[in-house]
Amino acid sequence: MQHQLLSVLIVLTVYAASLGAANVHGICTPQDLKGLTGFKAGIRLDTSGRLEKWVGLKCCEWEGISCDNATGRVTEIRLPGFISTSDDVYQSEIRGWLSPSITLLSSLEVIDLGGLMNLAGTIPPSIGFCLQKLRKVYLYGNQISGMLPESIGKLWRLEELLLYENKLSGSLPPSLGNLRNLNAMIMYSNQFSGTVPDSFTNLTGLVHLDLHNNSFIGAIPEKIGQLHNMKELDLSNNFLGGRIPLSITNLTAISVLYLDTNNLDGEIPSPSRLDQMPSLSFLRLHNNQLTGEISPNFANLISLQRVSLAHNRLKGSIPSSLGALSALTELYLDDNHLSGIIPESMGQLSQLLILSISNNMIRGPLPQEMSSLFNLQIINLSFNQFNFSSIPQWLLRLPSLSQIYMAGCGIQGEIPESLKIMPSPIQELDLSGNHLTGNLPSWLGTLTQLYLLNLSRNSLVADVPESITKLNALGVLDLHSNKLTGNVGQVFKMEQRFPQGPLTYIDLSDNRFTEGIEQIGIGAECGVQSLNLSCNFLSGRLPTTIKMCSSLKSLDLSKNNLGFNLPDALANLSSLEVLKLQRNRFTGSIPEGFLKLSKLRDLNLSNNLLVGQIPAGKPLANFPGSSFSGNTGLCGKPLNPCKR
Incomplete structure (x- = not known):
């Protein structure tokens, strides 16, 4: 018996020595070589050129391959799509199939084939039986399809599983509940379907679970609160329904919780003690159907920094206890049914950068205590029941405020001149849907950092001042539905003055402009993408210089x-x-060149004096007769045939 054991030990020693010797020379074991060459055989294209260097027997020296120095076995395949160089980061592409031969690499610990875009195939069903040393699997950003294999539950050493942005389908296998040592599991942006299994609650070592942007249905497992080591949980962008389990407040290590963009209903669970969810910093529950009031206990989430409860059905007042959230930097409560007034305690949020409460039923006045929000950069109070009459002067003196959205707030009178002397230069201003009167002031040209200006749906009169041509940072200009007159050319002079500027959106519709159409496109090429001059009194000829606006996606000159x-x-x-x-x-005919407008999806040439045959072919053939009606001289499909 002792003689037999000695013989076995000698054989094992010789075998181990041979493996080590093989590794010294970089030579693969036959099994690993077969696995790697089989993988390469499934690939038709590799834009990085890495696989074409896979020649010979020394696979441990191949790019992207790492081996164990002691055993000579392949332990890592790293061929990520994103490749860093000294100058840049670029994305390479692999086209082909993920070969099942990869399961021959039985000592493999890391598979990194993420972000290759066109790597297809399925995850081998035997992966859990053959690759039991796997710790990290990165297959995200590809075209992997099929189901997640049941054998995945055998990968007891698995730490990270990244499968997002693929075409995976089916239910998650119950065997996932056996992965007690899983440290991170990220599987977002796939096409998974089915319910989230209760087996996830067995993943007691789980730290990061990300299933966002899939097609999960059903309820969030009631026992999810047992995952005491969970730090990041993202189930957003699915079709999950039902209530948020009360047990979720037992996630004592959680710092990131994203449940937004689902069909969740019921009330928001709030911790009853400060030791529940004490580390939660980022909370997103927006785009659901949550109801009830925001509980005063919500303030027990003492580490909150960013909170979004927007686009739900919440009612009641904003609780004054929120003033205790001393770390809060962003608060989004838009599009709910909140009422009452903003509590004075809101002024205690000294770190607050963004406050957005638009589209509710909140009444004024704003508490004077908010004048201490020295770090506030963005405020959105639009479409509530404030009826301010004028913008509070203390608001315009906040030292960091640069973006103001106060649409539909009942503001009256002229545009306040104090906007030009704000401590922080204003970048975005939305005062649309108010009762503003008077002219567009010439001092608007001093707001040189202004990117967005929306004064639409007011009662502004007179011409657009020439000083507007000085707004070199302007990207969005919306003045529609006022009583502005004169020449639209001032706006196009701005485009001529700053041809490389950011201006992409212009809406001057529903005013009383009469001239300036000839200024479109004069000078250097313009970058405007959307131009609306409809419902004015413009006359004359549409200039040929419009071709300089080659970025145009939407052009409306109707009425x-x-x-x-x-x-x-x-x-x-x-x-x-x-x-x-x-x-x-x-007048005249429709140019034959309109057939080159291959991206056109909305066309209306009706009620003009056009004549002749409508050019035959797409895209014009895709539009109904209403796109051409009211031109008595037009004929041809989709109208009546032309007479011979």
């Missing part, structure tokens, strides 16, 4: 007095998706 032929230059707007020219006085 004016524009005439003459449609310029062939419109056919140069290859990015155009929306073209509305109805109710003008355009």
